[in-house]
Amino acid sequence: MGHLEILGGPALSGTVRVGGAKNAALPIMAAALLAPQPVELRGVPRLGDVDTLSRLLESLGVRVSRQDDRARLETVDPTPVKADYELVRRMRASFCVLGPLLARRGSAVVALPGGCAIGDRPVDLHLSGLRALGAELTTEHGYVVARAPRLVGATMDLTGPRGPSVTATANVMSAAVLAEGLTTVAGAAVEPEVVDLGRFLVALGAKIEGLGTPTLRIHGPATLGGAAHAIIPDRIEAATLLLAAAITGGDVRVEGVRPEHLGKVLAVLKAIGRRVETGSNWARVRGGDRPKAIDVTARPYPGVPSDLQAQWMAVLSLADGRGVVRDMVFPGRFMHVAELKRLGARIEVVNGAAHVTGVERLGGADVAATDLRAGAALALAGLAAHGRTNVFGLEHLDRGYERLDEKLAALGARVRRVPLA
Ligand code: UD1
Numbered sequence: 206m207g208h209l210e211i212l213g214g215p216a217l218s219g220t221v222r223v224g225g226a227k228n229a230a231l232p233i234m235a236a237a238l239l240a241p242q243p244v245e246l247r248g249v250p251r252l253g254d255v256d257t258l259s260r261l262l263e264s265l266g267v268r269v270s271r272q273d274d275r276a277r278l279e280t281v282d283p284t285p286v287k288a289d290y291e292l293v294r295r296m297r298a299s300f301c302v303l304g305p306l307l308a309r310r311g312s313a314v315v316a317l318p319g320g321c322a323i324g325d326r327p328v329d330l331h332l333s334g335l336r337a338l339g340a341e342l343t344t345e346h347g348y349v350v351a352r353a354p355r356l357v358g359a360t361m362d363l364t365g366p367r368g369p370s371v372t373a374t375a376n377v378m379s380a381a382v383l384a385e386g387l388t389t390v391a392g393a394a395v396e397p398e399v400v401d402l403g404r405f406l407v408a409l410g411a412k413i414e415g416l417g418t419p420t421l422r423i424h425g426p427a428t429l430g431g432a433a434h435a436i437i438p439d440r441i442e443a444a445t446l447l448l449a450a451a452i453t454g455g456d457v458r459v460e461g462v463r464p465e466h467l468g469k470v471l472a473v474l475k476a477i478g479r480r481v482e483t484g485s486n487w488a489r490v491r492g493g494d495r496p497k498a499i500d501v502t503a504r505p506y507p508g509v510p511s512d513l514q515a516q517w518m519a520v521l522s523l524a525d526g527r528g529v530v531r532d533m534v535f536p537g538r539f540m541h542v543a544e545l546k547r548l549g550a551r552i553e554v555v556n557g558a559a560h561v562t563g564v565e566r567l568g569g570a571d572v573a574a575t576d577l578r579a580g581a582a583l584a585l586a587g588l589a590a591h592g593r594t595n596v597f598g599l600e601h602l603d604r605g606y607e608r609l610d611e612k613l614a615a616l617g618a619r620v621r622r623v624p625l626a
Pocket of ligand 1: 332373398
């Protein structure tokens, strides 16, 4: 796999385009299991996670053809119901096949998921939601075994201890589309990616009210067909590129975005002293002063995403003063702290809060990505650090960022992929 070699220093400048959202593409591709006719998707990013899910769907009888950012998914064999551990363990989003399989094929056997090592990631809300619809679920030998010859609409609340669950909402919403009668889901996630999945289901023929609000009303069973759908732009990729501008004191315009999905991120960029401009489908960040120190707390949408918490910590490592970073979604998601410290950051984790005292300069070092977003944070820190930074663990980065190194290089970063010797 090799590593990323970064010679830090240059302020990034120029224009860059983002791809489709990973976290929308994955549940939407999984929901294609529901469709009796072919599904045509645009804006499907070329990512390790998308490859993994494509393989899983193929093992479930779905023919997946991809070209550039397009994917065509067609069920050719509706009989398989087992999602194997080998593929599910690589990525938590694989668990999103559970709801569609159960609803369309009447049963499902899905390995308990793996994914990023970012802390406790239970699936109780997925299971309780599907149980409320009438499914019988047991856990046997590391697999969830689900049966439901018939699903019936129900009223449920999916609020977890730390807020709503994105993928549990996806699983339950996808299954409820084929349940008889009305399903009312309180405590639904309102992330744009969940809304995009809802819009896809509606395009297939589902009747869903309340998308983007915490209460969904799903009228079933819907008669579904095929659909064509364009995936929303990736707000996490967009924000990561804007933070790359911010940390290097550069001037970057990111195109193909929905600025309304970046509200809180742009507000925090302003708060650290950056100039922010937006248009209908672009956002630009510039300004070269040392970032102002602020506190950042990751929360469910519309808050600062947990998927950007590590990248913010990288930026605050160079701030003029002290800030506190908290993550209310995954409170233990601080594996990047030790690696940022190798670059010279001053961070102390006390009672689940990372206290970041900005330093004037970071120095290049060898570091390892422990998860996808930690990898992005280390790349950002490397762009600003003096000297050479080698980021190992590229397989994490490639799971969720499409050609991040090439996009950064096009903005003037001195970055290259060094293949394994
Ligand atoms: C999704 C995203 C991930 C992002 C996360 C939070 C995808 C494929 N992944 O992950 O990139 O970091 O949202 O925005 O979209 N919880 C429970 N019980 C459950 C499920 C979740 O208690 O059954 C808790 C989790 O431990 C966590 C919180 O709810 O504290 C949010 O998790 P959730 O929204 O489910 O994250 P994912 O959907 O796994």
